[in-house]
Amino acid sequence: GQQLNQSPQSMFIQEGEDVSMNCTSSSIFNTWLWYKQEPGEGPVLLIALYKAGELTSNGRLTAQFGITRKDSFLNISASIPSDVGIYFCAGPNYGGSQGNLIFGKGTKLSVKP
Amino acid sequence: EAGVAQSPRYKIIEKRQSVAFWCNPISGHATLYWYQQILGQGPKLLIQFQNNGVVDDSQLPKDRFSAERLKGVDSTLKIQPAKLEDSAVYLCASRLLAGGADTQYFGPGTRLTVL
Numbered sequence: 154g155q156q157l158n159q160s161p162q163s164m165f166i167q168e169g170e171d172v173s174m175n176c177t178s179s180s181i182f183n184t185w186l187w188y189k190q191e192p193g194e195g196p197v198l199l200i201a202l203y204k205a206g207e208l209t210s211n212g213r214l215t216a217q218f219g220i221t222r223k224d225s226f227l228n229i230s231a232s233i234p235s236d237v238g239i240y241f242c243a244g245p246n247y248g249g250s251q252g253n254l255i256f257g258k259g260t261k262l263s264v265k266p
Numbered sequence: 267e268a269g270v271a272q273s274p275r276y277k278i279i280e281k282r283q284s285v286a287f288w289c290n291p292i293s294g295h296a297t298l299y300w301y302q303q304i305l306g307q308g309p310k311l312l313i314q315f316q317n318n319g320v321v322d323d324s325q326l327p328k329d330r331f332s333a334e335r336l337k338g339v340d341s342t343l344k345i346q347p348a349k350l351e352d353s354a355v356y357l358c359a360s361r362l363l364a365g366g367a368d369t370q371y372f373g374p375g376t377r378l379t380v381l
Contacts, residue, residue: 157308195270195357195372196309241308252297252361253322254370256308 155180157242157257165263172229174260176242185225186243186254187216196241196256200227232264268292270373272358278379284346287376291339291360297321299370300333300343301357309357309372315341345378353380 156179188196202218213230239259246253271290291298301309314322318338335341355375
């Protein structure tokens with residue numbers, strides 16, 4: 154079945170540093186989504202990507218849809234303490250109904266002030 | 267606009283007991299999802315509703331899990347009887363339209379602990 158592999162599993166960085174994380178898929182995707190989940194909350198959509206090679210920004214966050222369509226990257230510039238959380242990549246579950254998603258295991262980000 | 271509401275936020279039960287979770291989606295959202303999120307994992311879809319009909323329940327353990335959305339608005343997910351491995355956060359999400367893979371709005375989840 155489809156699998157999403159995220160790396161790294163966790164990151165401990167200093168405030169102000171840039172962050173980069175990625176997600177790879179066992180199959181080709183036509184949509185990549187990046188979510189952030191804070192403790193005690195549900196995931197919140199950060200960025201959606203729909204085209205190979207697409208680069209999209211949302212404030213200090215930038216995500217790219219890999220050319221192979223099997224990977225995606227999320228970068229956070231000049232990290233701040235409120236960036237703390239778990240970042241998930243997600244994509245369409247082609248084995249399920251339209252609109253269903255599969256998620257990676259997440260990258261846990263810790264930011265030291 | 268109010269978000270997706272879930273209750274209770276926390277539940278602790280013993281194995282073999284029953285438990286039910288409630289979800290009220292964003293007003294007007296036709297599609298409702300229930301996800302299971304085990305610690306250290308991403309959410310995994312259990313069931314998808316379109317209005318009051320089930321669209322996909324292929325990953326729902328039907329011997330112990332059931333869900334309904336009788337009036338096409340709020341939904342209930344039940345586990346009977348619970349097992350230790352059911353300890354997880356149960357997330358409800360809703361989407362305005364059918365189809366597409368984006369713009370699912372998640373509730374805060376119910377954290378279930380099975381002892």
